[in-house]
Amino acid sequence: MPIRRNKRVQKCKDDRFSNLPDDILHQILSFNDTKYAVQTCLLSKRFKNLWKTLPDLSFDSMNFNRVFCFKRFVLDVLTHRDPSVDIGKFSLTRRDRIDKSFMTKVIDYVVSHNVKDLSLPVDWGEFRLPQRLIECESINSLLMETFRPEILPGHWFGFVGLQDLHLSRMQFHYESQQPFDPFSSCPNLRSLYLGDCYLSGFSVFRITGHQLINFSLSNFIIANRGRIELLAPMLTSFSFENSIPQCFALVDLPALSNVNVQVFLPHQFFRSNPTKQKAADALTNMFRVLRHARFVTLSYDTIEILAKAPNRLQHQPSPFMELEKMKLKMQLEENSIAISPHVTAYLLSASGYHATLEVEVERVKTTFSSPDPVGIPSFSTVDLTLDFWE
Incomplete structure (x- = not known):
């Protein structure tokens, strides 16, 4: 008799959780890597296809024993998720240098699904960001690591809708007597973080941000007697x-x-x-x-x-x-x-x-x-x- 009562109590608890609205379950699942969100499909029929409508996706290669398994899993998730659901947040973490073909497919997908918050802490190697990503107007938050301006078309940012930019572990080398002003094409930029950064080759590093409110520098070095020029009348x-x-x-x-x-x-x-x-x-x-x-x-x-x-x-x-x-x-x-x-x-x-x-x-x-x-x-x-x- 006590055993049956415990089962009924447990079933009641399971039902209470399963009956939560999709948006609340999505929020709960978004706190974990997408790998574990997909595994919830084994819990019950309620969760079988829930992961396919997740608006926030997070992938970390450290959760996989082999890089091949990591890449296959990422592409499988993108292929089988509900194509009508746009992406709110997308994060992809990879410690080794990325594969060009794989990264191109990922970028194509997130751009076509109007990603808003994009986090890419990866080693870019010789990869160059495609123009369609630079011109993606839906992106308002961007995080990148191991960043070099060579991966940008023309060495300049062009994210028109970008409001929050976080760049770390980066090197800028720009041979010119003219001021280096890489963010002037981001008219809506409000928050800028530059960390673990080494700059050289120019006399003036200019930060133009007419809407810029927050600006942070950490572990920052500028060589060749260069100076920083901050044109941000709204900076607080x-x-x-x-x-x-x-x-x-x-x-x-x-x-x-x-x-x-x-x-x-x-x-x-x-x-x-x-x-x-x-x-x-x-x-x-x-x-x-x-x-x-x-x-x-x-x-x-x-x-x-x-x-x-x-x-x-x-x-x-x-x-x-x-x-x-x-x-x-x-x-x-x-x-x-x-x-x-x-x-x-x-x-x-x-x-x-x-x-x-x-x-x-x-x-x-x-x-x-x-x-x-x-x-x-x-x-x-x-x-x-x-x-x-x-």
């Missing part, structure tokens, strides 16, 4: 993390509100006074560009650069005229520095010392670490000198 949020200070062209960012600067500088660069001065000059130049910021967060390394070049700060005006709150992330360890008066004056005097100052102290344990603690990209052509700050 700027983040610069785990990167050597770069040279910024002086532009006006009137809408800027939130700034996060987490500069990384190898300690061996502090051995000479000229090096300290160059680092401080690059940093104060960046702050002049960010002068309209109201909420500013600075890392310990950023403060350390300013503290070790006191003579430079004496000749620099305080940059943050509209500052409301500044947060300093300090470290507590044996050799940690204090916030010196000349640094405080430089950061706060333009606001009349009316801004709120918040200090967050982190206790740091002294442990052995590698020479590259933040993972600056190890490109063979990168020369980590300070010449490109001049």
Whole structure:
């Protein structure tokens, strides 16, 4: 008797789950790789064809023992899903270099089904993106890795409807005296992330974004004494993390509100006074560009650069005229520095010392670490000198 009652209870629970609307079940299944979503067809008749109407698809080659099985599974899913259902989100992750024929079929499918959110963390190798993907107006979010402009027709972006762009592990090399402005053909771009990036061969890297609101740089290097020119009158949020200070062209960012600067500088660069001065000059130049910021967060390394070049700060005006709150992330360890008066004056005097100052102290344990603690990209052509700050 108890056994029957348990079966009835279990059946009731199963029915309650199976009776959920398709859109809720789709949302639940979208949290997993599509491989496991397809396997739910074995649960009951209710799930037999449910995967065929999934609007969100995610494929990761790490879930397969062989690349051949991965590619066959992806193409089988695309072939047998309901052709009348458009794709909302599509993600394909592949660690090795992609197969051109396979990738062409995948791109053809997602473009023809009006994909909106496209994530392609793959090794592109010598593959070139087809023009039909560049001209796809339905794409409003795009993530790509191991990116090189050579895979683009004409080396320029042309996603007219694109609003959110995330590029990482990329190299730009553009031999020209003219500004390199790869995103000017994305008029609706609102959020831009560039990470693990090495640029060379040009004097000006220009970011044109008349609708750009959020801009983030991480592990970012620009060589050949190049500078960054940011033309974004609507920009409200700027983040610069785990990167050597770069040279910024002086532009006006009137809408800027939130700034996060987490500069990384190898300690061996502090051995000479000229090096300290160059680092401080690059940093104060960046702050002049960010002068309209109201909420500013600075890392310990950023403060350390300013503290070790006191003579430079004496000749620099305080940059943050509209500052409301500044947060300093300090470290507590044996050799940690204090916030010196000349640094405080430089950061706060333009606001009349009316801004709120918040200090967050982190206790740091002294442990052995590698020479590259933040993972600056190890490109063979990168020369980590300070010449490109001049």
